[in-house]
Amino acid sequence: MKVLQFSKFYPPVHGGIEQVAFDISEGIAKSNGQQVDVLCVDPVGKRKDDEKHHYSIFREKIFAQLFSTPLSISLIFKWREIRNSYDVIHVHLPNPLAVLALFLFPPKGKIVLHWHSDIVKQKKLLMFFSPLQKWILERSSHIIVTSPIYGQSSATLQPYQNKIVCIPIGVDTHIMPLNEDLEQKIRSQYHDKKIVFSLGRLVYYKGMEYLIEAAKELPDDYVVLIGGTGPLIDSLKQKVSENKLSEKVILLGSINYSDLASYYKACDVFCLPSIHESEAFGVVQLEAMSFSKPLVSTNIPRSGVAWVNQHNETGIVVEPNDAKALANGIISVLNKSDVYSKGAKARFDTMFTKELMVQNIINLYSSLK
The missing domain is CATH 3.40.50.2000 (Glycogen Phosphorylase B;)
Known part of the structure; x- marks a missing residue:
């Protein structure tokens, strides 16, 4: 054929x-x-x-x-x-x-x-x-x-x-290059912090502004790393500055493919704060799950995002457009990190x-x- x-x-x-x-x-x-x-x-x-x-x-x-x-x-x-x-x-x-x-x-x-x-x-x-x-x-x-x-x-x-x-x-994340030096550098840079990682094009439906807002609700021992670039980069930088979050929210810009695995491995939780059905699936969730990372994502109507991230199994699902719900979800996930990490890896291995x-x-x- x-x-x-x-x-x-x-x-x-x-x-x-x-x-x-x-x-x-x-x-x-x-x-x-x-x-x-x-x-x-x-x-x-x-x-x-x-x-x-x-x-x-x-x-x-x-x-x-x-x-x-x-x-x-x-x-x-x-x-x-x-x-x-x-x-x-x-x-x-x-x-x-x-x-x-x-x-x-x-x-x-x-x-x-x-x-x-x-x-x-x-x-x-x-x-x-x-x-x-x-x-x-x-x-x-x-x-x-x-x-x-x-x-x-x-x-x-x-x-x-x-x-x-x-x-x-x-997805097959085994093909991602492993850079242990970079992984250790990230961990050392934020050694006393819980690392929240997010990744995606900085466009309207990704909802990154809500993740930045959520950072205000997170304890001081949390740091939010956002990878990616796009048309909203300047407005998001301005939002970080206006809210005096430059020590708590880091806009990493475009991350080389060779460095991605290091960020996934170094983080404590992966967050996908998307707000619109244009986010139909969220492949980045799969990549994070493959590295046994728990998830926080949103319950977008007519989207498969919340089907990928099974609520209370692989992580926490919250309503979109809600910064406080995102913050509470992140904190809740990390309180049961071991359970959600195992659930994320098991679902990845059997489904994705x-x-x-x-x-x-x-x-x-x-x-x-």
Whole structure:
């Protein structure tokens, strides 16, 4: 069976969806009886390093963007050329350009949709895109969702419940480089503090302002480390300064991948303070769980975040947009840290490994024969 992963971007362009597409492609390439290729857009087009992979990556250059959606005429042409060479077309959504390509030139093979998220923010795009979205949903054989909550609560997916298959995202943190010197440096720097770690793009739906507010409610022997950058970096820095929290809240900026494991291992609790369903899953929670770290996250309607972090098992779930609830959750988790740490690692090992995700995907493909 030959499979095409149709992703918006692909590493080294990084993001949550891109990482899932990469992990699936790598996993399939190493399995027996399956072949895989990748089709995507790319800011620079073809990349020399693609030759090291045991499969083809068709990268088509972007010429413009519309409603934050990359456009590429060459991708349409490449799709038309290769579309009937595959038994399964695995489309990672949201990706309006991919849906347009499939609509213009339908394939002979089965279409599997990986529904990472509804189109939430781009209301104007959705207004024009809805007919195509309906077409691809009806044309698809199966729709993969990453949590049962999202599959059940998405208004768009309600008419297609018979097609839904839940396959949670899985990660492999064993490949993260271990930097014991940096880990010890972090622990030494905050040796008398309980370390709260958070990580993500500094955008509206991450709710980092509430975590900063929560720091005011935390005892003095707590420190909050926030990794990541984004459009809200300046306003968050200002918030830290205005609240005189420069010793208690540290904005780390972008953290190199080679350093991530050190922060996960050094922290006492991981906090995901997101406030909007644009946070559909929260992969960073999985990374923290793999290092046996307890979680504090939020109960976002129509999101799988609180399904990943099981309340009173892997950590504490609080209501979004509530700084005091976040602070109380952090303190409560650390009062039972050993229990939640064991629960987090056990749930990760049984639900969220990369190997399990890939095997479930391969099983789904096999059922399409």
